[in-house]
Amino acid sequence: MxxxxxxxxxxxxxxxxxxxxxxxxxxxxxxxxxNPLKNSTYECGMETIGDTWVQFRAQxxxxxxxxxxFDVEVVFLYPxxxxxGKLGLFALVEMALFIGLLAVALVYAWRKGILxxx
Amino acid sequence: xxxNDVVLTPILPEAILLLTAILILLIDTFxxxxxxxxxxxxAGVVLAGVxxxxxxxxxxxxxxxxxxxxxxxxxxxxxxxTATALxxxxxxxxxxxxxxxxxxxxxxxxxxxxxxxxxxxxxxxxTVFVALExxxxxxxxxxxxxxxxxxxxEAALKYLLLGAFSSAIFLYGMALMxxxxxxxxxxxxxxxxxxxxxxxVAVGLLIVGFGFKVAxxxxxxxxxxVYQGAPTPITAFMSVGAKAAGFAAFVxxxxxxxxxxxxxxxxxxxxxxxxxxxxxNLAALRQVSLKRMxxxxxxxxxxxxxxxxxxxxxxxxxxxxxxxxxxxxxxxGAFAVVIALERQGEGDVTLSQVRGLxxxxxxxxxxxxxxxxxxxxxxxxxGFFGKLYLFQAAVQANLTWLALVGVLNSALSAYYxxxxxxQMYMAKxxxxxxxxxxxxxxxxxxxxxxxxxxxxxxxxxWLGLAKLGMLALLG
Numbered sequence: 001m002x003x004x005x006x007x008x009x010x011x012x013x014x015x016x017x018x019x020x021x022x023x024x025x026x027x028x029x030x031x032x033x034x035n036p037l038k039n040s041t042y043e044c045g046m047e048t049i050g051d052t053w054v055q056f057r058a059q060x061x062x063x064x065x066x067x068x069x070f071d072v073e074v075v076f077l078y079p080x081x082x083x084x085g086k087l088g089l090f091a092l093v094e095m096a097l098f099i100g101l102l103a104v105a106l107v108y109a110w111r112k113g114i115l116x117x118x
Numbered sequence: 119x120x121x122n123d124v125v126l127t128p129i130l131p132e133a134i135l136l137l138t139a140i141l142i143l144l145i146d147t148f149x150x151x152x153x154x155x156x157x158x159x160x161a162g163v164v165l166a167g168v169x170x171x172x173x174x175x176x177x178x179x180x181x182x183x184x185x186x187x188x189x190x191x192x193x194x195x196x197x198x199x200t201a202t203a204l205x206x207x208x209x210x211x212x213x214x215x216x217x218x219x220x221x222x223x224x225x226x227x228x229x230x231x232x233x234x235x236x237x238x239x240x241x242x243x244x245t246v247f248v249a250l251e252x253x254x255x256x257x258x259x260x261x262x263x264x265x266x267x268x269x270x271x272e273a274a275l276k277y278l279l280l281g282a283f284s285s286a287i288f289l290y291g292m293a294l295m296x297x298x299x300x301x302x303x304x305x306x307x308x309x310x311x312x313x314x315x316x317x318x319v320a321v322g323l324l325i326v327g328f329g330f331k332v333a334x335x336x337x338x339x340x341x342x343x344v345y346q347g348a349p350t351p352i353t354a355f356m357s358v359g360a361k362a363a364g365f366a367a368f369v370x371x372x373x374x375x376x377x378x379x380x381x382x383x384x385x386x387x388x389x390x391x392x393x394x395x396x397x398x399n400l401a402a403l404r405q406v407s408l409k410r411m412x413x414x415x416x417x418x419x420x421x422x423x424x425x426x427x428x429x430x431x432x433x434x435x436x437x438x439x440x441x442x443x444x445x446x447x448x449x450x451g452a453f454a455v456v457i458a459l460e461r462q463g464e465g466d467v468t469l470s471q472v473r474g475l476x477x478x479x480x481x482x483x484x485x486x487x488x489x490x491x492x493x494x495x496x497x498x499x500x501g502f503f504g505k506l507y508l509f510q511a512a513v514q515a516n517l518t519w520l521a522l523v524g525v526l527n528s529a530l531s532a533y534y535x536x537x538x539x540x541q542m543y544m545a546k547x548x549x550x551x552x553x554x555x556x557x558x559x560x561x562x563x564x565x566x567x568x569x570x571x572x573x574x575x576x577x578x579x580w581l582g583l584a585k586l587g588m589l590a591l592l593g
Contacts, residue, residue: 090124104140111147 138162146221193587194238205355230256234363273347288327294320345413354453395421429511437507444500451566500573
């Protein structure tokens with residue numbers, strides 16, 4: 001019992017110190033020649049034009065919610081499809097129920113006019 | 119697992135309510151006259167009630183070891199379905215002012231009811247948690263239903279934040295329970311129960327989690343603001359339903375599963391009961407808002423129920439069931455009167471607004487007086503026998519001091535309950551209260567009065583049902 005915890009403790013210790021060792025080592029061996037171009041934010045595309053503190057439309061949020069309907073569906077559908085051969089009829093009914101419920105959510109959102117941009 | 123293993127029978131009432139809720143959401147988008155939605159909801163509740171009754175006649179059936187349909191579950195289904203039906207009814211006219219969202223209101227109410235009934239049926243901590251979240255999430259939205267009123271939004275936010283916090287604590291308790299016993303199902307927990315520190319911490323965290331949900335002091339901070347700010351029909355529904363559901367799982371886990379021999383949790387709950395009763399009643403004394411007063415009163419009533427829970431004997435469990443049933447009628451009845459008094463868009467009623475009510479609306483005032491008498495615990499109304507059985511159980515469990523504290527608290531509560539009656543009957547007001555009188559509110563108040571009196575006159579009948587529920591738990 002105690003032995004297994006010791007292994008976990010040792011593993012945690014190594015995991016925690018490893019990044020610091022790597023970073024420290026890199027700092028010691030790498031050359032340091034900064035210039036304005038290197039320090040700029042080149043990785044994330046264009047630099048922003050204007051103020052970033054703008055209001056977003058609440059409708060994006062509704063779209064995001066509807067997106068989750070499909071998103072979650074796919075997350076469950078893939079493993080289900082892969083293991084379908086072993087699961088049998090039970091899983092088919094379960095999945096039909098699941099998709100049926102999500103379809104109801106979509107119909108509801110549709111009828112409430114959430115899919116139309118206002 | 120094959121398809122034949124999955125029998126939906128034990129959770130048929132819940133399934134019926136779920137289908138009704140989905141139907142309401144879909145029909146809502148096609149229907150012109152939204153009033154039908156309430157009646158569809160009521161039809162679903164009645165159907166669920168019938169199936170719950172039929173289930174109660176047969177032998178207990180387990181649903182995959184996750185939930186069980188026994189007499190204990192059946193009793194709480196009766197309490198919760200009653201609260202749901204009355205909750206749908208009291209909102210009928212109030213919803214007219216919120217024409218667009220009637221479908222959501224009715225559907226969410228039914229979803230919350232499913233969560234509540236599943237909590238009573240749960241025999242697995244995961245079921246308890248999922249049911250708890252289902253009922254909480256629905257109630258968070260319902261508390262903030264009047265979006266244009268700031269107090270309603272405040273209520274929803276406070277309820278959400280503190281509710282999420284308490285759910286996390288509950289979940290942590292579950293995790294530690296699993297670590298200590300290696301099981302999440304109630305039977306496994308019962309076998310693995312030991313007095314190890316880990317187990318005790320888990321039990322403590324679960325007490326805190328349940329304490330939040332049933333609004334026991336010192337975990338009651340959210341209650342007054344949420345009950346006052348939420349739309350009154352919702353306050354009526356959740357003060358009864360959420361409390362009954364919380365206690366249902368609380369009692370099943372603590373009295374039915376943990377028991378008093380292995381773990382000594384009784385002193386903790388007895389202390390909570392004393393605190394809850396006293397703080398609730400003392401705070402209620404000073405309130406000028408009727409809704410806030412009823413919120414503190416509901417805290418105090420959670421304290422009385424905790425007395426029965428602390429007794430942890432057969433009398434105590436039966437008394438808890440009996441009390442929650444009686445409480446449903448007197449509390450929703452009182453809130454129906456509050457809704458009748460409410461002015462458009464205010465969402466609150468002050469004590470001065472009931473002044474002289476007896477002179478303009480004698481029937482309504484009479485109903486309110488009966489509810490106040492019953493909440494105080496004056497015979498021959500339902501509340502009296504509820505308290506009598508609770509305190510009797512405490513005496514039987516050698517907790518006479520606890521029963522004494524309860525009696526003293528009842529005396530204390532008489533001041534603010536009877537004050538409402540005094541204001542209605544004795545006080546003269548130049549401008550008597552004007553009401554938006556609705557027949558359906560009268561119906562709910564009448565049902566409330568009828569049952570408060572019927573339970574008070576024939577307590578043995580209802581106690582018999584409560585005892586059946588208790589026997590399912592304690593054998």
